[in-house]
Amino acid sequence: MSDPDAFRQAQADCLRWLARREYSRTELIHKLRGKGHDEATARSAVDAVSEDGLQSDERCVDSLVRGRVARGQGPQRIRQALRDKGLSPGSADALAGYDWAAVIAEVYRRKYGASQPASPKERASRMRFLAQRGFSGEQISALFRRLPRATEFEDLDID
Template sequence: MRLLARREHSRRELLDKLRARGFAPAAAEAAVARLAAEGLQSERRFAEALVRERIARGHGPRRIEAELAQRGVAGELAAEVMAAAEVDWVRLAREVARRRFRGPAGDRREWLRRARHLAGRGFTGEQVRAALGGDEGMATGDDGTGWT
């Protein structure tokens, strides 16, 4: 209960933490199953909270999906939660780029540096190109500000 009082946890996280604290695997399984049955632990609630937090931090879909998988959220549930988030990933990538970089990329090297940054945050190649204006958008953007 103390673990769940601080933040949502996935089933796998709770099991790992209980085992690390010396609980027998069967006892840990029983405790987590009871918490889930009582509605105190929910994979969906955990996944939704994690997705919201990571979007707020400016992470892209690839990174969020990988983190969900790492924390034991099933692929089908992860896909449902990601779809329900209804995020404009290109817009989010643009916002991340605006916060991180000033003005347009002056040359190809700078454009590539920005693209690597966005890709490292979990945005797809298509989202990165759209956010940075493609190779053509290096000097000026569609709105004349240097950002598209």
């Protein structure tokens, strides 16, 4: 394949992938290299689709963050996903627009409903679940401080 043909093929590959979802520049270059394109052709094809406005790392960040928040992932896990996709840590500013207290409360409610942890072991298990989802210890502690204590319900005289 001649150089212009290789460039056109690499550009067509980029367009086909971008038609399905947003990709970072790094991901596209990696995928093109995996298909056998050389580094220079891969970079120039990605540059061309970026200049045409068809690829944007900012859109990729926004899409990834929105999707991960909707799946109930916390800021630490999302930051790691951004790094894995080759997006700069500074692009994590997209995380600042979210009410993480509301997000963690929704994740907790979906998993456990309104039930309280019955024992310290159960409480630790629930805290571990939230930590694995990417929420910080501070966010988890704040959530558990807001939860009513099980003993508060026992004190209510409901007959």
